[in-house]
Amino acid sequence: MKTKDENILHNRARKLAQPDIIFSDSEKERLHFAKFSIGNDSYCIETHFIKEIISVKEITPLPGVPSLVKGIINVRGRIIAVFNSYNIFQIKNNKNITSGKVIIIGSLEHQKEFGILADTIEGTLDIALNEINPAPQNLSGLGAVYIRGISQEGTIIIDALPLITSNELVINQSI
16 A cells, blocks of 8 residues: 555656646646645645745634634744634544644735644645636535635635635734
8 A cells, every 4th residue: 555655756757747738828827836734635725825834833822712713823023823724614523733834824915914724735736727626516604715616636725815805814903
């Protein structure tokens, strides 16, 4: 039985062995994503929304905040809110993440940045616009708003802009 790393290497080799294909204009427009796991599923988010990815060290819990908020972290003097991706995307078997990664996303235009938890970082991928399948119609809950679609390989594509501009993911800064 192949290990996870062997499967990844095998899939990469198979992709590289494909013959060159001439793409139409719609197939040429590709988006660049960082791929990560939450629970047993693979997710990705466009790389230009990612400020940095750091290892989970110590997340300071905040009393009286919604369950979406895991806590805050200090990143080189910046206080960053960290959201529990298990709760955002309503993933069952919510475990207490004590290791893993914090993906810090943001937008200069919206002057907002925060972190979401990921179990592992799986790498990067490019997806042509015409290869993005629409999200299933039966999605519900808060996380459904943030799902852009699904890749042909089954990776769930997060729509970062609604995530960044959401009022649901704001911690009131007044004291």
